Amino acid sequence: MAVFVYAENINGVYKKAAFEAVSFAKAVADQAGDTVTAVSVNPTDSSDLLYKYGASNIINIKDEGLKNFSAKAYAQAVSEVANGNIIVFPHTTDASSIAPMLAVMNGYSLITNVLEAPESLSPFQVKRKAFSGKGFMHAKAEGTGVIVTVSQNAFGVKENAVSGSEEVKNLSVANEDTKVISHEQSSGKLDLKEAEIVVSAGRGLKGPENWGMIEDLANVLGAATACSKPVSDIGWRPHTEHVGQTGKAIAPNLYIAVGISGAIQHLAGVNSSKTIVVINSDPEAPFFKSADYGVVGDSFQIIPALTEKIKALKG
Amino acid sequence: MKILVCISSVPDTTSKINFTADKSAFDKNGIQWVINPLDEFALTKAIKLQESQGATVTVINVGDAVTEPVIRKALAIGANDAVRVNLDPKDSFSTAKEIAAVVQNGGYDLILCGKESIDYNGGSVPGMVAQLLNQPFVNASVGLDVNGSKATAVREIEGGKETISVKLPAVIAGQKGLVDEKDLIIPNMRGIMSARTKPLQVVEPASSEVKVQGVSYDSVPPRAAVKMVSPDNLDELVRLLHEEAKVI
Numbered sequence: 001m002a003v004f005v006y007a008e009n010i011n012g013v014y015k016k017a018a019f020e021a022v023s024f025a026k027a028v029a030d031q032a033g034d035t036v037t038a039v040s041v042n043p044t045d046s047s048d049l050l051y052k053y054g055a056s057n058i059i060n061i062k063d064e065g066l067k068n069f070s071a072k073a074y075a076q077a078v079s080e081v082a083n084g085n086i087i088v089f090p091h092t093t094d095a096s097s098i099a100p101m102l103a104v105m106n107g108y109s110l111i112t113n114v115l116e117a118p119e120s121l122s123p124f125q126v127k128r129k130a131f132s133g134k135g136f137m138h139a140k141a142e143g144t145g146v147i148v149t150v151s152q153n154a155f156g157v158k159e160n161a162v163s164g165s166e167e168v169k170n171l172s173v174a175n176e177d178t179k180v181i182s183h184e185q186s187s188g189k190l191d192l193k194e195a196e197i198v199v200s201a202g203r204g205l206k207g208p209e210n211w212g213m214i215e216d217l218a219n220v221l222g223a224a225t226a227c228s229k230p231v232s233d234i235g236w237r238p239h240t241e242h243v244g245q246t247g248k249a250i251a252p253n254l255y256i257a258v259g260i261s262g263a264i265q266h267l268a269g270v271n272s273s274k275t276i277v278v279i280n281s282d283p284e285a286p287f288f289k290s291a292d293y294g295v296v297g298d299s300f301q302i303i304p305a306l307t308e309k310i311k312a313l314k315g
Numbered sequence: 316m317k318i319l320v321c322i323s324s325v326p327d328t329t330s331k332i333n334f335t336a337d338k339s340a341f342d343k344n345g346i347q348w349v350i351n352p353l354d355e356f357a358l359t360k361a362i363k364l365q366e367s368q369g370a371t372v373t374v375i376n377v378g379d380a381v382t383e384p385v386i387r388k389a390l391a392i393g394a395n396d397a398v399r400v401n402l403d404p405k406d407s408f409s410t411a412k413e414i415a416a417v418v419q420n421g422g423y424d425l426i427l428c429g430k431e432s433i434d435y436n437g438g439s440v441p442g443m444v445a446q447l448l449n450q451p452f453v454n455a456s457v458g459l460d461v462n463g464s465k466a467t468a469v470r471e472i473e474g475g476k477e478t479i480s481v482k483l484p485a486v487i488a489g490q491k492g493l494v495d496e497k498d499l500i501i502p503n504m505r506g507i508m509s510a511r512t513k514p515l516q517v518v519e520p521a522s523s524e525v526k527v528q529g530v531s532y533d534s535v536p537p538r539a540a541v542k543m544v545s546p547d548n549l550d551e552l553v554r555l556l557h558e559e560a561k562v563i
Contacts, residue, residue, distance in 0.1 A: 010473065069477070071442060071452045091438075093472060097454035100407070100442030109526040110407065110439050116397040127529060131341075132433045136533040142526050143457060177451035177482045181467070185475035190318045193473070197562070221563060233496045239457075244432055245328050246352045246491060253561040265328045268433075271535060275560040277552070278541075288541050293555055297546030310563060 001032035001121065002084035004039060005055065008095050010185075012044030015195045016157065017090035017150075017275045019053050023158040024150045025053025025088040027117040032086075035162075039082050041066050041074060047166040052266070054160040063171040068183075069094055073175035075101035081169055091149040092193070099149050111142035112149040129154075132245045132268040142204060152193045153251040154272070192241065195224035197254045198273070200243060202228035202266075204259020204280060204299060208236035213303045220310050226250070244269035258299050262287020279303070316370040316461065318361045319421065321414055321428040321440065322389055323351040324382040325349040328433065334532040341434070341532065353429025356493040359500055360459055362426050368461065370425075371395045373447040375417055377410045379403045390510035391502035393492050402520040406527040409520075411443035416521040418448055423484060425466065428453050435529075441488035451485045454559070486527030506563070538540075 005025035007018040018040075025036045038055035047058045059081050066077055075098045078087075087102070089095040091113055103110035113129040119138065124146045130137040192198065199218040205211065211225075218225045225241060232242035243250050245265040255273035259280060260266060266288055270276070278291035279302055288294045295302060326332070327347040335342050349428060352357065361372045374389040376382050377400040386397045400413040426445075431438035431544045445452035457476065458469030466481045471492070481487070502510070556563045 015473075069472075071454060072445065075446070093470075097442055097452065100411075100439040101446040101452065103408070103439070103526075104411075104443050104446035109445075110437075111527055112437055112439055127533075130330040130435050130532070131326075132385065132436060134535060135341075137332065137435070137536070138530045138532070140528045140530045142528065153455045172388050173448050175483070177481045178453065181478040181480055183472075183477045185472070189474050191473045221479070232491075242491065249436075254556065254560070263329075265330070268328075275556070275562050276538075277556070288543075290538060291541045292538060292560065293552060294541045294543045295546050295549075295552060296543070302546050302549065306549050308550050313553055313557060314563070 001034050001039065001086065003029040003034055003086045003088065004037050004082040004084040005044070005088040006078060006095055006098070007038045007040040007050055007055070008090055008092055009040055009043045009045060009180055009258050012042060014043065014045045014049055015090070017092050017152050019049070019157045019249055020152065020155055021088050021090040021150050022050055022053040022055050023160065024117065024155045026160050028086055028088065029054070031118065032121055037084065039078055047164065051164040052159055052161050053157065054162055056162045056164040058164060058166040060166060060168050061171050063173055064108035065173055065175045068180035070175050070178045071101055072177060073173045074098045075105060075175045078102055080171060085145055087147045089147065090148045098150050099147050103147045106145055108145035108146045108147050110144055111139045111141060113151045114148045115151055115154040117155070122241050129272070133249055133272050134268050151251065164204065181230060190224040192224045192226055192243070192248055193250055195252050197221045197223035198226050198243070198250060198252045199223045199256045199258070200226035200228070200260060201231070201258040202260030203230050210300070211237070213307070217256070217303055217307045220307050220314065228266055257287060258303060260287060261285045262290060297314060316364070316368060316425065317421065317423045318364060318370050318372050318425045318427060319418060319423040320358045320372060320374045320389070320394065322353070322354040322374050322376050322385065323384040323432040324348045324359065325351045325376055326375060327433045328352065332534070333392045334534065338531045338533065343515050343539065348382070350385050350389060351429050351432045353431060353433070353490055355499055356491060357427035357429050358389055358392060358394065358487045359494045359498060360489060362500060363397065363494065364461055373398060373421070375400070375414055377402055377404045377413045386515060387510045388502060390513045390515070391506040392500045393506065395513065397515045399515060399517050400520055401517050402510070407437040407443060408489035408526040408553045409524060410521070411440045411447060412522050412524065413520055414440070414444050415447035417518065420442070425461065425483055426486045428486070428488045430490045437555070441486050445486035451481050453479055453481055453485065454488045456487050456489045459487060459489070459493060
């Protein structure tokens with residue numbers, strides 16, 4: 001039962017989500033008594049990084065035509081080299097665009113947003129996130145070929161070093177239907193879905209000019225920043241920061257919510273966080289019921305003080 | 316230009332999610348159904364193209380008769396007509412196959428969808444439809460312009476965005492940002508009245524192949540009771556996060 005994994009990179013550099021997908025693939029391969037083959041498109045990073053998490057074969061696709069992303073062309077490229085019964089993808093934007101196309105191409109079942117190692121391999125059954133984090137589904141694949149996408153920050157990154165070898169495949173996939181005109185990437189900004197810690201704020205902050213203290217706290221923690229839906233709707237923060245049912249679903253180790261009352265739609269997007277801290281001036285805020293730690297008080301005093309104390313802890 | 320917008324009927328975003336006693340299915344009792352919010356961004360974008368370019372907008376839903384009020388709402392928002400494939404969808408693949416079958420007979424220039432539904436969160440139907448039709452696919456789209464046989468789509472990427480030129484016909488899956496939240500169309504009385512007489516065609520499913528089964532469902536386990544910390548004792552909060560939760 002050959003296990004393949006798509007190791008996603010950005011500009012040649014592997015993503016944390018790729019290491020998580022390799023870790024997941026290794027757990028599946030151990031169950032199946034087989035090995036993991038990782039597939040990557042135009043990486044510049046060392047293959048040692050993938051051996052470290054359990055991939056013993058690496059196929060590096062080299063294709064100038066794939067310099068720019070196209071879901072269709074990438075699915076075609078991956079299908080040319082990944083001929084396993086199980087293909088693992090991270091649930092990133094790019095990978096979750098490729099996976100459905102590849103599933104149709106190969107006639108495979110596709111199970112997305114997977115949280116844990118499979119409950120059984122034959123038939124393939126696995127737990128996945130559903131109802132925007134308000135429930136779980138145990139999904140069973142029909143047939144033999146399966147593609148899964150692994151929900152980010154769910155399975156975790158697990159070191160499991162193996163020795164391995166690398167092969168370069170030169171492909172030339174047609175990529176004519178789409179053409180990238182421009183590409184803007186803000187440098188140095190932590191990816192919200194990959195972040196271990198997220199500091200988020202809502203309308204309780206009263207205005208966009210008050211976000212400096214949220215960013216200060218995030219900087220001290222090495223965290224990404226996020227916001228509630230009303231805040232992105234009013235335009236205080238970009239919609240890319242909106243976490244919740246219709247925004248991004250996240251699962252960091254620590255989620256700090258400041259001035260967010262905790263509507264059911266917001267909780268849906270963040271309740272997979274391992275630890276939740278709620279800071280709100282309203283002791284009746286419903287979010288406290290879903291939090292691990294709560295502080296009732298004035299955010300404008302608490303956040304700067306908390307930032308200083310964490311700075312002191314980190315020395 | 317002919318646009319097809321794929322809509323899914325989903326539980327209202329405020330719904331509490333419960334499962335049947337034997338955990339084998341989602342409990343639909345007491346649920347209000349709405350157009351999947353991410354599909355609503357796609358629908359509004361289509362109506363804007365209808366206004367600016369004279370496009371015709373057809374909505375498609377794969378669902379049983381229970382979904383018809385949601386389809387009528389899409390017509391009230393401004394779609395010209397609708398197709399319902401009479402099938403209670405079991406998985407993304409069976410849904411995608413039905414949509415692709417309708418597209419093959421309809422000659423659509425652009426297929427718009429939300430990037431995922433807020434119930435089963437498969438996020439798979441748009442990409443599957445694109446592949447079944449051998450059309451280009453742009454996911455997580457936060458901007459779209461159409462010019463003749465070409466579209467320019469902006470897609471969200473991790474930490475940024477990318478602008479792409481796409482040959483039509485194509486499948487574009489949108490999300491918040493494709494149109495602003497404030498631009499979402501709330502049906503007025505005229506729209507609601509005219510929706511009653513707009514064509515809603517019901518077609519029987521073309522296939523019954525299912526690739527993934529939902530075997531059972533679990534609710535999210537409740538968290539332990541919250542530990543409250545005094546705002547005058549933030550050292551304690553830092554200690555708890557450092558020593559107990561071990562997250563900082």
